[in-house]
Amino acid sequence: MRFSIFGRFIVEGDSMAPAFLKGERLVISFLPYFFGGPKIGDVVVLRHPQQKNLLLLKRINDIKDNKYTVIGDNLNGTDSRTFGLIDRKNIVGKFVAKY
Template sequence: MLWLLRLRQRFCVTGNSMFPLLKAGDDILVDTKAYHHSFPEIGDLVIAWHPQKENLRIIKRVVKVDEKGNCFLMGENSLESSDSRSFGLISSQQIIGKVTSKFP
């Protein structure tokens, strides 16, 4: 219902970095306004712009937030998440929104 009312944006998962929680082909809903007035919290699942690859969106879990709101993101799949460790902290401004649900 929230998607139909345009209160959530729909995304399709394309990689395996969040496996087994999410797998390629899964559709998710994202609240793009979730962080307009607050920083992400540890444990949040987010969509963000990749800090090194223009126009690439990534799905990761927030594992650290510093006092300035910069976030360290990491995937669930330890075999596929090496890129998360290579780019370190990202600005919360690079986060597009918070994943709120997955389509069955």
């Protein structure tokens, strides 16, 4: 999955609690980024830079030179502190809604 125009995801894990809890169902879309790039504060689904099949849910914490720092709301997860900055191509889509 390179980009998701409209994807359904289910949350596994607690690093984004309490905003996103385990088992919650999310709609993710790349459409918002056709009209402007990801912004600080956006919650995104991204591909782990070293494990392409692993999809993570994180919040964009900083953007510099088209590189994104993504951090879990709970700072005990695996995020940019572990795997470094990510490229835009790693971002699958933006959180749009829960259902």
